[in-house]
Amino acid sequence: MGPEATVDLMQRVINATPAEDDVDHIRMLVDNNPKVPSRIKALIDGTGVSPAPCLIEMAHGLEKQGADFLVIPCNTAHHYYSEVAAAVEIPILNLIELTSNHCKQMQPNLKRAGLMASSALQQIHLYESWFEKQNVQVLYPQQPDQQVVMDLIRAIKAKRQTREQILAYNRIAVDLQTQGVECLVVACTELSVIGDRLRTSLPVYDASELLAQAIVREVTDQGRGP
Numbered sequence: 001m002g003p004e005a006t007v008d009l010m011q012r013v014i015n016a017t018p019a020e021d022d023v024d025h026i027r028m029l030v031d032n033n034p035k036v037p038s039r040i041k042a043l044i045d046g047t048g049v050s051p052a053p054c055l056i057e058m059a060h061g062l063e064k065q066g067a068d069f070l071v072i073p074c075n076t077a078h079h080y081y082s083e084v085a086a087a088v089e090i091p092i093l094n095l096i097e098l099t100s101n102h103c104k105q106m107q108p109n110l111k112r113a114g115l116m117a118s119s120a121l122q123q124i125h126l127y128e129s130w131f132e133k134q135n136v137q138v139l140y141p142q143q144p145d146q147q148v149v150m151d152l153i154r155a156i157k158a159k160r161q162t163r164e165q166i167l168a169y170n171r172i173a174v175d176l177q178t179q180g181v182e183c184l185v186v187a188c189t190e191l192s193v194i195g196d197r198l199r200t201s202l203p204v205y206d207a208s209e210l211l212a213q214a215i216v217r218e219v220t221d222q223g224r225g226p
Contacts, residue, residue: 001074002157005189005208006032009073012212026219029065031058039076040154043120052080056087063088069218071095075187075207076120098214099207100130103183107203112137114181114202116173117188119150127187139181145172149191156190166197173200 010028019025036055041048055077059070070092072078078096085092104110113136115127122140131138140146148168155161173184183203186192192208 001033001036001072001077002190003032003034004156004159004193006030006073008193009071009189009208009212012209013215016212016216026216029062029067031062033058036077039074039079039120040118043076043079043124044118050080051077052083055080055084059084059088059092063090069093071211071215073189073208073211075126075189076118079120079124079126093211093214093218095207095211096127096130099185099187099205099210100127100134100136102210103131103185103205104134104136106205107183110134110136110182112139112179112181114139114141114173114176114179114184115187116141116149116169116184116191116198117186118153119146121187122146127185139176139179141172141176145175148172153188153190156193161194166194169197170199173198173202177202 010030013026013028017025037051038048039051042050062070067090069090070088072092072095075095078094081092081094103113113131115121115138121127128138141149149172152161152165152169155165176184181202183205184200186195186204186206189208192206195206198204
């Protein structure tokens, strides 16, 4: 739900849509709200308020505007998925479920997945419950590497990421591979923004890209185009 991550998702939806003209594209109602309370402050720092009421208010607004379904372009915000889903009548695509299922579909023998994500995901075990259903173990970068990833996420939000941070990001990917992970999951939509900078021989599953593809499928399945 960072502003750039939201726009990035929209661009991915456009790219994934089989369109020959403007009319073939998907209508998107977007509440690009940079004032949503920080998930980092609420879950990591413990100093912020819950973003759930704000997310629910946004969901109600989009529902009233006629949205057929909702998506949340933020992995960490899915900590509040149940609260938001219970507050609206229309469905919400679950980014975490989509991603974990896709990983297993692509690699049926998958046993270990490495997550490039906010430290909040590690604290709240957001992906673990879904991957455990698939008998897949989730691994994160070891400290202090996880802090390096967290610093990079903050730098992307501020548009201040450096070449050194990108090099470190790629080194961490190598380190995860040496720990035995069989794929990497880009589980932060800020990291998705720099997805083309990740260099690895492992399969990479970008949660934002998978969400964009799911949006196109959902619209197609509902018979609303494209």
